[in-house]
Amino acid sequence: MGVDRLLFGPPQKATVSVERVRTGQTCPACGSSDVARYPVANFLGPRMVVKCQDCFENLETTVPTADDHWPPWASATSDWPASRNG
Numbered sequence: 001m002g003v004d005r006l007l008f009g010p011p012q013k014a015t016v017s018v019e020r021v022r023t024g025q026t027c028p029a030c031g032s033s034d035v036a037r038y039p040v041a042n043f044l045g046p047r048m049v050v051k052c053q054d055c056f057e058n059l060e061t062t063v064p065t066a067d068d069h070w071p072p073w074a075s076a077t078s079d080w081p082a083s084r085n086g
Contacts, residue, residue, distance in 0.1 A: 025059065027052035035059065039070035046071045 020036035050060040
């Protein structure tokens with residue numbers, strides 16, 4: 001983890017968006033090849049999803065890894081194992 005995950009400034013643009021990375025998968029619901037992986041704010045907390053961009057079928061939802069850098073305001077110790085000592 002680097003300093004870029006701990007320090008960040010305000011957005012430089014009027015809108016905030018995330019990069020949607022194409023996966024090369026085919027949607028089982030509609031057959032579209034426009035499937036992307038990107039971060040979302042879920043009611044369970046931050047998650048990474050793989051969704052069809054045509055019909056919005058959810059193919060996969062996972063917990064983000066440190067390499068995903070999501071959310072950008074995550075605690076520096078968020079991926080540390082919990083202990084009984086607090």
